[in-house]
Amino acid sequence: MRGRPNLVAEYRSDAAIFRSNVQRFWFVLLLVVVFYLALQGRPDSPLPQLGPLHLGRDWMILAVTAVFASIGAIGLNIVTGYAGQVSLGHAFFLGLGAFTAAVLGGVEEVRMVPDLATGEMVEKTLLVGYGLDMIVWLPAAGLLAALCGLIVAPIATRVRGLYLAFVTLGLVFLGTHVFKTAKGYTGGTNGRPTAEVRLWSFRFDQDGEVFGFFMTKEQKLFFLGLVLLLVLGLAAKNLARSKVGRAMAAVRDRDIAAEIMGIPLTRYKTLAFVISSFYAGIAGALLWSVITRVQPGEFNLLLSVEFIAMILIGGVATVSGSVMGACFIVFLPKVVEWLAGVPLFDLVISTGVGEGVFDIFQFERILFGLLIVLFLIFEPLGLYGIWIRIRNYWKAYPFSY
Amino acid sequence: MNEFVKALFDGLSLAAVYALIALGFVIIYKSMQVLSFAQPGLLLIGGFWVVEFSMRRDINFFLAVAIAVVFATVTGLVIERLALRPMVGKPVFAVAIMTIGIDVVLRIWALDLFGDTLQSTGDPWGIGTSTVGGIVLGHRRIAAIVVAAVLVVALLVFFRYTRIGLAMRATAFDQEVALTQGVSVARVFAVSWAIAAVLAAIAALFVNLNTGSLSPNDAAFALRALPVVVIGGLDSIGGALVAAVIVGIAEQLTSVYSPQYFDWVGAGFAQVVPYLVMFIVLLVRPYGLFGTKEVERV
Numbered sequence: 001m002r003g004r005p006n007l008v009a010e011y012r013s014d015a016a017i018f019r020s021n022v023q024r025f026w027f028v029l030l031l032v033v034v035f036y037l038a039l040q041g042r043p044d045s046p047l048p049q050l051g052p053l054h055l056g057r058d059w060m061i062l063a064v065t066a067v068f069a070s071i072g073a074i075g076l077n078i079v080t081g082y083a084g085q086v087s088l089g090h091a092f093f094l095g096l097g098a099f100t101a102a103v104l105g106g107v108e109e110v111r112m113v114p115d116l117a118t119g120e121m122v123e124k125t126l127l128v129g130y131g132l133d134m135i136v137w138l139p140a141a142g143l144l145a146a147l148c149g150l151i152v153a154p155i156a157t158r159v160r161g162l163y164l165a166f167v168t169l170g171l172v173f174l175g176t177h178v179f180k181t182a183k184g185y186t187g188g189t190n191g192r193p194t195a196e197v198r199l200w201s202f203r204f205d206q207d208g209e210v211f212g213f214f215m216t217k218e219q220k221l222f223f224l225g226l227v228l229l230l231v232l233g234l235a236a237k238n239l240a241r242s243k244v245g246r247a248m249a250a251v252r253d254r255d256i257a258a259e260i261m262g263i264p265l266t267r268y269k270t271l272a273f274v275i276s277s278f279y280a281g282i283a284g285a286l287l288w289s290v291i292t293r294v295q296p297g298e299f300n301l302l303l304s305v306e307f308i309a310m311i312l313i314g315g316v317a318t319v320s321g322s323v324m325g326a327c328f329i330v331f332l333p334k335v336v337e338w339l340a341g342v343p344l345f346d347l348v349i350s351t352g353v354g355e356g357v358f359d360i361f362q363f364e365r366i367l368f369g370l371l372i373v374l375f376l377i378f379e380p381l382g383l384y385g386i387w388i389r390i391r392n393y394w395k396a397y398p399f400s401y
Numbered sequence: 402m403n404e405f406v407k408a409l410f411d412g413l414s415l416a417a418v419y420a421l422i423a424l425g426f427v428i429i430y431k432s433m434q435v436l437s438f439a440q441p442g443l444l445l446i447g448g449f450w451v452v453e454f455s456m457r458r459d460i461n462f463f464l465a466v467a468i469a470v471v472f473a474t475v476t477g478l479v480i481e482r483l484a485l486r487p488m489v490g491k492p493v494f495a496v497a498i499m500t501i502g503i504d505v506v507l508r509i510w511a512l513d514l515f516g517d518t519l520q521s522t523g524d525p526w527g528i529g530t531s532t533v534g535g536i537v538l539g540h541r542r543i544a545a546i547v548v549a550a551v552l553v554v555a556l557l558v559f560f561r562y563t564r565i566g567l568a569m570r571a572t573a574f575d576q577e578v579a580l581t582q583g584v585s586v587a588r589v590f591a592v593s594w595a596i597a598a599v600l601a602a603i604a605a606l607f608v609n610l611n612t613g614s615l616s617p618n619d620a621a622f623a624l625r626a627l628p629v630v631v632i633g634g635l636d637s638i639g640g641a642l643v644a645a646v647i648v649g650i651a652e653q654l655t656s657v658y659s660p661q662y663f664d665w666v667g668a669g670f671a672q673v674v675p676y677l678v679m680f681i682v683l684l685v686r687p688y689g690l691f692g693t694k695e696v697e698r699v
Contacts, residue, residue, distance in 0.1 A: 155680060159687045160695075162436050162493060166631045167683060169624075170676035181667030301624070305501050312498065362509045369505035376495045377487055 015241045017234075038063065038222045039213075059334070060218035061290075066330040067225030068286040073310040073322035074236045075279025080308070081317035082240055083272035084252025085156065089168030090307045092175035093277040095299030096148055097141040097284030098194065102294055103185050104130050104137035105195025127192050128185050134199045138285055145281025146274045153270040160255070172301055179296030191295030194288050197221065205289075221290055228286070229323070232279060237319045239275070248272055249317075309372050315384025324383045329368075336364045407536050408657045409650060414542035414610055416649025417549035421604040422626035423633070423641040424556065425597030430635050431573040432593040434493060439480065439500040440601050441620035442507025447473040447602020448522065448615045449515045455523035462523055466606070470599050476507075477598030481591050489590075512617055519616040522606055526613060545607040552603065553642065556596070565592055573636070625672065628679035634692020644690060648675045 008014045018024040038060070076090050106129035112121045155167055179186045186192060197204040204220045239245050247268045250258035259265050288294040306329060314325020340360055379385050422440055429437045450472045455465035484503055488496045526541040560566040565588070571579040572589045580586050601623065608619045629648050633640025656671030688694050 155684055159683050162497065162635065163631060163683060163687065163689075165436070165497065166627060166679065170628065170679055173624075173673050173676050177667065177669065177673045180669070302505075305498075305505075308498060362513055365509045366506050369502035369509075372502040373484060373499050376491070376499055380491075380495065 017237055017241070034226070038219055038226070057216070057218060060216070060222060062330055062334060064218055064221045064225055064290055065287065066327045067222060067229050068283055068290065069307075069310065069330055070229050070323040070326040071225075071232050072280050072283030072287070073307055073314065073326040074233060074319055075276045075283060076307045077311045077317060077319070077322045078236060078239070078248075078279065079272045079276035081311055081322075082245060082252065083248040083269060084255075085269055085272060086161070086165045087156075087168045087273075087276065088165050088301065088304045088308070089152075089171035089175075090276075090280055091299040091301070091303035092168075092171045093145045093149065093280035094284030094287070094303065094307075095175055095179055095296070096145040096277075097281030098288035098294045098299075099179060099186050100141040100144045100281065101137045101285030101289055102192055102194040103128055104132045104140055105134065105198075105289070106193055107131055107196075109192075125184070127187055131196075134195070134197055134204075137195050138282060141285035142278040142281040145284070146278040149273040149277030150270065153273045156273060157266045157269040169301065169304075172299065172304060176296055176299055179299065186294075186296055189296060191293055191298075194292055194294050195285070197224070197286075197289050205292075225286065228282070232282070233319050233323065236279075240317075240319070244268070244271065252317075305372075306368075309368065311382075312372060313375050313382050315382035316380075318384045321382050321384035324387075328383065332368065332371075333360075333364050336360055336367060339363075403535050404657065407538075408653050410536065410538060411542060411610070411657075412650030412653030413646065414539075414545045414607075414649075415653055416645040416647075417545045418604050418607045418610070418622075419626045419629045419649050420549050420642050420645035421552065421600045421607075422623050423629040423645055424553065424638065425600040426626065426630040427633075427636065427638050427641045428556075428569075428593045428600075429597050430630075431638075432569055433485070433489075433590050435485065435488075435496045435500070436493070436635070437500045437597065438497060438624075439503040439507060440597070440626070441623035442504040442511070443473070443476065443598045443601035444605045444608070444623045445511040445615075445617060445620045446476060446507050446514075447598065448605025448608070448619075449511050449520070450602070451522050451606060452515065452520045452615060456521060462525055465523070466603075469602055473598040473602035474595045477595040478591050480598075481594035485590065485594065486587065508617065508620055511620075515617075517617060519614050521612075521614050524606060524613050528612075539610065541607065541613055542610050545610060548603065548607075552600065557638075565589070569593065625675050628675035631679050632675075632682045632689055634689030636693055637689070637691035640689060640691030648678055651675075651678055 008019075013019065018027065072090065072094060075093075076087065079085050079087050106127070108125060108129040108131065109127035110123050110125050113124045114120070115122045152167075152171060156164060159167055180189055203217075204224050205217050207214070207216050208220075209215070210220065240248075247258070247263045248271075250261065250263055251265060251268050251272075255265055310325035310329050311322055312325070313328055314323070315321020337360060340363075375382055381388070422444065425440055425443075426437060429435055447469055450469035451462075451465050453465075454460045454468050455462045458465075460468070480503055484499060485496070488499055524541065524544075526539075526544055529540040530537050531540065531543075532538070560570055568579065568584045569589050569592065571582065571584050572586050576586060579589075604623070605615055605619075606613070608615060608622045626645075629644045630641055632648065633642070633644035652671045652674045655674045659666055659670055682690060686692075
């Protein structure tokens with residue numbers, strides 16, 4: 001069906017991961033380009049450079065953040081996009097993942113303190129840490145978050161709409177308090193060092209040779225993230241096009257109608273929460289392992305909103321949209337930094353003291369707020385929707401219809 | 402015993418502040434079925450105007466509050482016109498997220514105008530106290546209760562006896578029918594945002610009931626009023642008042658007694674008490690204590 005991608009003749013092709021060979025081709029090409037860019041993403045890369053597309057270290061760090069954030073965004077999209085259950089509690093599950101990983105994969109911190117009774121010096125554990133391998137802490141982070149999702153689900157499935165938003169919001173505040181209070185595990189307000197990203201003896205967090213090719217730690221982490229993203233993204237895509245996904249979509253569109261059609265509401269809402277929390281746990285564990293320090297205060301409402309923004313800007317109920325949105329939000333500060341040097345914009349954004357109206361951080365926040373608002377008003381489908389419109393425009397070019 | 406009565410009184414003053422913010426939420430919700438997450442931002446910007454006029458420009462405190470109220474009204478109107486009006490008819494959740502965006506912008510604006518430091522609002526209450534029957538009552542706390550009571554009564558009278566109040570009640574009852582009867586629903590939206598902004602600005606004066614100061618971090622206080630609204634039921638003014646009293650007293654009692662009796666919950670546990678109460682209430686009554694149960698048709 002060349003040139004008519006919306007024509008679907010069979011259920012099989014309707015549910016296919018790639019609707020056409022063209023899509024398949026572009027996907028592979030995109031992967032190849034990303035792969036190549038990442039490979040030459042270090043200062044002394046032996047590979048030829050693609051013009052201005054040379055990625056420096058700072059860009060690679062953002063790219064690593066973006067792939068990991070994509071996993072979290074896909075998770076949120078499962079519960080909010082596919083199943084329609086608005087969750088402001090994503091930050092809590094990210095935090096659970098991050099701290100689980102830190103406890104299981106982090107180093108124990110002990111200090112010699114005088115025993116008050118005997119006066120002798122005794123070992124006191126300040127921070128619990130087991131120093132385990134990533135093969136243990138990564139799934140554990142996901143599973144613990146999923147378990148908490150399961151525990152919260154009974155409350156969450158009882159309420160709907162705005163009330164649900166509040167319940168999940170309450171979760172964030174409770175979570176922050178718990179993280180701050182459990183000092184032995186989380187290090188209290190100041191946080192703790194996180195897990196080492198190490199798979200068996202292979203260190204992702206150190207520069208080194210891989211198959212005879214020298215790679216920086218950012219490159220290694222990026223490829224780790226890319227593989228995980230592909231696996232988890234594919235899993236989400238498969239979930240969405242299976243029976244479970246269709247049931248979730250029915251719940252989203254009209255939960256009472258879905259129930260009448262014989263879809264067990266509680267089961268699918270719970271399932272959506274659990275799966276979403278699992279993704280969040282994984283993403284949280286990886287995101288904070290990369291920046292090597294995790295603090296309870298980071299898991300606040302704003303983080304949840306950032307993830308909501310990712311899926312809103314990217315595209316609700318699409319896997320590719322989640323990835324686009326995550327990349328967009330993660331790279332936004334960099335774009336603002338670049339904007340600060342552009343004429344006209346440099347009048348508004350200040351890079352030093354006393355010039356411009358807002359500093360870079362403030363401008364980024366404002367832009368962030370504005371973007372959410374503008375996307376909601378003008379393009380509810382997000383970047384994904386813009387992409388569809390551009391595609392449709394060029395498909396009929398030079399005619400407008 | 403004195404400690405307990407004092408805790409009750411302090412809790413009641415806290416409840417008064419919660420009630421002010423919660424009323425703002427409820428009024429907006431009743432008129433346009435929108436949940437405003439912009440209240441923290443409104444609180445901050447409103448409070449900082451008081452700081453600006455009373456401290457920096459050295460105007461009499463009450464006059465400064467009056468000017469700040471005017472500014473808050475304008476802010477509320479502008480926000481409603483620019484950001485909320487285009488969203489009429491959009492999904493509830495989209496509008497809610499939108500108000501988060503507004504909140505971000507407002508907070509940054511406040512931060513930009515007033516910096517990151519603790520500011521005194523310059524109110525006349527200071528740290529003055531009166532002792533009644535062996536119980537120490539802070540003047541600011543008394544003021545909070547009085548101000549909240551006066552405002553609540555004024556609002557109820559406003560809804561009951563004025564033309565626009567009647568229009569607001571009609572809109573809350575049924576927007577479309579109100580529209581067909583010639584009620585200017587747009588004006589109702591505008592007025593409700595203005596009222597909410599003013600209530601938030603007034604509440605800002607009492608956010609720190611002991612010191613009367615204000616800092617950007619205090620914006621989170623308005624978010625603690627969210628559970629109050631939910632516990633009372635999103636669309637019930639009476640419910641919000643009852644819930645404010647419940648939450649205020651529960652929070653105060655926790656903060657007084659938790660170090661003594663259950664220390665393991667950690668410092669600052671009182672601040673998450675509103676959310677805990679909310680969880681419990683929602684488990685039992687999914688629409689809050691006095692909220693209207695949604696009637697669903699397939």
